[in-house]
Amino acid sequence: MQAKLIFLILLFWGMWCSSIYAQSLSSLKRENKQTMKELKVKYGLSSIKIEMGDNGFWYYLVSQKKGNQKCYGVISKNGNFIFECEYEDIIYINGIYKDGYVNYTFNSMSGGTDEFKLYNHMMLDHFILEKADTHEKLICTCDGKILKSGIQGQITYLGSWLLINTKEIYTRQLDGVLKLIIVNNESKNMRFMTWNGIEIFNDEMFLMIIANKASGNFNNVFAFNNQNRMGAIYLEDLNSIVPIEYSEIRTISGKREFEVKLHPADKFHVYNKTMNEKFIPKNPGEQFYVERKYEDCIKYYATEGVADADSKLYSASALKTIAILKVIQLQNHVQAPSANQLKDYNYNEIKSLLNDAKTILESAMSQDTLRTKVYQENINNCDVYLDLLETYHAQLKENSFGNQLLKSILAGISEGLKQAAVKSINASSLNIGKNSHSTANDDGRHNSSTSNSTGSSNSSNSGGLSDGVQNRIRQVEKNIANETEYLQHAQKRYNSNPTSAGKREIEAHKRAIEGYRKQIEDLKSGR
Structure with a gap:
């Protein structure tokens, strides 16, 4: 009862907050209707509308026509430009108002999804803008201060973290721990930075692996470049960055520290940021x-x-x-x-x-x-x-398919033998009944006839197939159902993030389904 009451309170609280937000935005539009008309005329705007963040911050998202292109800008509630109309895209990012772990849902490599706990640092509300002419991206504060410029490539938002030039993100089990795998887009190396542009790994990665936060460990990150070098960081501690200079890195249990090896002939030693190690091949x-x-x-x-x-x-x-x-x-x-x-x-x-x-x-x-x-x-x-x-x-x-097929056949044989034994027992009982009651009335004969008729009906529905073959067909039908489910998940992943690997995965599932259907045809035809 108490849990239900808490749920209802939270539900009504959420509805009330949504209502307040809607009312606030609606009232802002009504109250500033005339101002919006005046601003549109004053600045020669193509469009103007009010946008509002989760914390109540609001602004005018505006646009102007420049040649054949529509360019966007931001005007403050005081009527002054925060950002001139020079941008192809403007995104307002709501803040994260305290440090801590947040649960996210990611697609799993093996199908379905996984919950993943990721550490975020406190983050202010801010804008990310893309210039219309150069496609350069900027990170800016709400009052127009530039925090980071010169970003080229696609940005992926991961809580208070930014990834540049990411191709795929998915989860998988490695070493008994759920890991988040992040792969580059093949044509460019990835960059990894904080929300306000502090570079963690700059334009040198093709792969990142992040460990899920669980009991006894942290969000440790391993980053790899294409020169057999790796770096690392604990997301919980921005001072724990290990540059991508090492041959091997490993975590230290219970500590936010790393042990590193510069090259295969080196021995593991605890990294500290005063080190200035760099591997230079000598031959x-x-x-x-x-x-x-x-x-x-x-x-x-x-x-x-x-x-x-x-x-x-x-x-x-x-x-x-x-x-x-x-x-x-x-x-x-x-x-x-x-x-x-x-x-x-x-x-x-x-x-x-x-x-x-x-x-x-x-x-x-x-x-x-x-x-x-x-x-x-x-x-x-x-x-x-x-x-x-x-x-x-x-x-x-x-x-392996052969082993699964053998198991299924053996299971079918076992089930077939069991059913044959049951039929034999039933037949024996029936014969005993007939011998004991040779003077059975018409009802008894009718019942016996009905039993035979029912048996004939089952035989007719199975197409004369043996029990073992029927069991095998049922197993293959289950395989089709599983592959169909995997295909649906793969198509969802592809729709949200179209990649060549995703397309190959979809085709693989389709081929598997077609193969299973062919097996059923062969089993039914006796091939």
Whole structure:
């Protein structure tokens, strides 16, 4: 009863607030009707209307015709221009009035949606404007002060954070934690900044991964560029930025700190912002590694670079990275098969790459005892991905179509045997009844006839198919229903954010549905 009362109070409060807002906006329009006419004449405006923010701030959104283009501006309630009519687009952003976590809903890679808890810093109401001539975007305060200029590309709003040139945003499970995956738009690198233009990572990322806030962890962010470098930040602490300069970064449990490695031969150390570390390749092998040319890196250290002190570390790291990329591809496929095709997958090859890397590292560790910790960290990393390989390879076999088909057939056979046994028992009972009551009256004979008639009707409806085949058809029909649901989710994601990957996902679901329908036809025809 108390919960219901609270709900009703909140409901009426929301309705009252909406009513107040509507009344305020409506009354503002009535009260300023004459002023709007005067302003329209005074400034030669094409249009003028009142816009109002959630906190009661209001302004005149106006436009003027400039050549063939309609350009927008903002006039204050005092009748003065805050922004001249020079903009193609003007967006008013409502503020966030306290620091803290907010729940957002994002599309999931595996279909459906996930709730994701993201930390926001306090944010003032502000404007984002796009210039009509250059398409440059600006972040400005409500009184016209420019906070950030020179922004080019599409802006994605993420609470109190801004992303520039984002292609896709979706959730997925990684390392047992829900992560938000943010991918660039292929033609340009991403930028990541605060709502007021403070750059976190500037025009150098192709991928960002944000951890969901859960018990015992924070919103840690890992950012990656295309030069094998990564950076990091905890969204809760703007002073925790690690620049995109490192080969590996890891979190420290319970702390808003990171451990970093500058290159494969480095050891993990706690990052602090007084560091000014930058990796400069000292030979072609290291340059190949930075450029992600792993096979060239391995060849270099097997020939002219074989005597280099770090040759085994870089060779092993290159082998390990080739394998890790393949394990990640396997992981993606297992978690969302319709969206991630598995190409050239070879379990034995991946396992061999990781074991070869371990062998090289163990050999190097026995000869270079001063860097035992560095070698052991890399060996441990190989073990992590060997475990992941086994886990996802087992799931791949479990989820394979042939295995699912076999399971379904066995289930159908089992169900068929059970039904046959029931029929046999019923038939035996019927025969016993006939033998015991050979003088049964017409009603008894009619009942017996009805039972046979009903049985004939069932046989007719199934088209003479065996119970096992009928069960298989029902299973395939369930698969069609599931794929149809996945297709609907994929189409929704594509409609809100049309991408080539989204289009491929839709086509994959359609092909799967068509394949299942063909299976049903084959089963019915006995092929």
